[in-house]
Amino acid sequence: MKEKKYLIIGAGGTGGVIGAYMAQAGKDVTLIARGEHLRALAENGLRLERIWKNDSLNISIRACTEEEYLGSGARADVIFVCVKSYSLAEVLPLIGRAAHCDTVVIPILNVYGTGGKLQEELSALTVTDGCIYVSANIKEPGVIAQHGKICRLLFGRRDHRTDDRRLQAVRDDLQASGIDGIYTDNIQREALKKFSYVSPAGAAGLCCDATAGDFQQEGPAREMFIAMVREIEALAGAMGIDLGEDMVEANLRIMKGLPPETTTSMQRDVCQGRQSEADGLVYEVVRLGHRYGVPVPAYEKAAVRLRERTDQ
16 A cells, blocks of 8 residues: 555644654654744754653654645645644635545544534545544644653544554554554544543633642542543433443543643633633533533533633
């Protein structure tokens, strides 16, 4: 099978890390970026600071604007969509024009159910669901800080097939790049399991002004985090999704492995007055609770607190 051409839309903590490891491994990868971050990437490459190892990698990687990519006539075999949920609508035209008839689109977003919504807009393409376990952010233009060792990317078809050779090749390329790539037969379950971590971490973090260190020890922040995970578990049950494990125990294990100062991107965005994914990570859970008749008092409290903060 010929080498696949990868396009990564979004060069932040998620797309930047994926692109860095794949480019370091010699894969054909292009990052779509903007502004000062793009200028730094184009001039100096990408520096990946691995905080847990106290080292960094300087990686040569192709980076350009949407217009430059489309103007080159290139077409991607695999498109990783690594933007925030509120930016999805604006990247739809790029996805459609950068794809060919056999392109696979893999959204890697925090908000549950993104793949299905994208598939409705991109009916001619194969759109999977996906999620990633990684803690990273743009430290400065051209520099991505990866806080912990974990980098696990799960993706799959909603029809549960695992015989798609395109996706098998993606899995192999990710694993060859040092990323724990998993082509799963139950991506809905895996994406909701990820959501049961990132949504409570962000919502409780905002509500309690907490970092990972606060969740790692007994106290109000940890109690709220646990309550929110239990509410997601209850929603999963109402939706007919068996998560297969105790998500409180699983998510506390993840939290334990993070540097104490770690926060979520949603927390950072809200605290800095930027647009955030609060609608999909907080308010959507309240809406789902109403839809399925599941009480979500911890999320309702967080929603009130979030409105207070953003209305100030």
